[in-house]
Amino acid sequence: MAEGGGERPEGEHERRRPQSVYGVGDEPDPRFSMANERTALAWMRTALALVAGGVALISVASLADMPRWAPLVGAASCLGGAALSVRAVRSWARVERALRMRQPLPAPRSLAMLATGVVVLATLTLVLGVIEASRP
Amino acid sequence: MSRIPDRQALQPERTALAWQRTALTAMVVMLPLIAVAARLEVWWLVVTGSSAAIAGAVLVLGVRLRFSQLRDDTRGWSPFPLMVRVAVVTLLGAVGGVATAVQVAVAHRP
Numbered sequence: 728m729a730e731g732g733g734e735r736p737e738g739e740h741e742r743r744r745p746q747s748v749y750g751v752g753d754e755p756d757p758r759f760s761m762a763n764e765r766t767a768l769a770w771m772r773t774a775l776a777l778v779a780g781g782v783a784l785i786s787v788a789s790l791a792d793m794p795r796w797a798p799l800v801g802a803a804s805c806l807g808g809a810a811l812s813v814r815a816v817r818s819w820a821r822v823e824r825a826l827r828m829r830q831p832l833p834a835p836r837s838l839a840m841l842a843t844g845v846v847v848l849a850t851l852t853l854v855l856g857v858i859e860a861s862r863p
Numbered sequence: 864m865s866r867i868p869d870r871q872a873l874q875p876e877r878t879a880l881a882w883q884r885t886a887l888t889a890m891v892v893m894l895p896l897i898a899v900a901a902r903l904e905v906w907w908l909v910v911t912g913s914s915a916a917i918a919g920a921v922l923v924l925g926v927r928l929r930f931s932q933l934r935d936d937t938r939g940w941s942p943f944p945l946m947v948r949v950a951v952v953t954l955l956g957a958v959g960g961v962a963t964a965v966q967v968a969v970a971h972r973p
Contacts, residue, residue: 743941761878764942768881771949778956779892786899789967798964805960812953
């Protein structure tokens, strides 16, 4: 692999979108761009997994006689997935821009948010489940 | 001599496979949603879910194009339009999930 990035062909920055990313800096090493792309896709799959988990819970709640909060927990998971998918695209753009500007990569803020969200959702489900089970 | 050097390794293949996994996931996520919406007879949700599943299927087919873009040494290609499409499918799935959750919660009203 060649070191560093290649030269940008004439007029290429006008063709690629978004301009906020491709309108600045120089072409980075393609390996880093592709690694950034794969990382964004991994985040996207995490978002899809949250949506899938939420939809699965809602599906089970619609088939079985589950308490009313169960589909609402599923809905919260779906909303978390939606927010994460938007963040994945924005995060890709921030990192690609940093690569082009030869700046330090921004910290993955979504990681802490995801961990917190999953812990909160799991704790909420556990507490509601225990309350439901202890009812006479 | 290519202007963007040395892309002919395993990197484009790995990236295309990551796209393939993501597109397949986006398509499969919609299937239980469509089934539940059909059971609840919420037809607008069936149509929305089916549209999102079809969009996911188109993404699966689009991975081939992305792979050829990743191997193109003459110029760089932005993954942004495809990425936005995946995000839109995810958002559609989430909206469908929330709408189904509301339907289920209302249907279970005592």
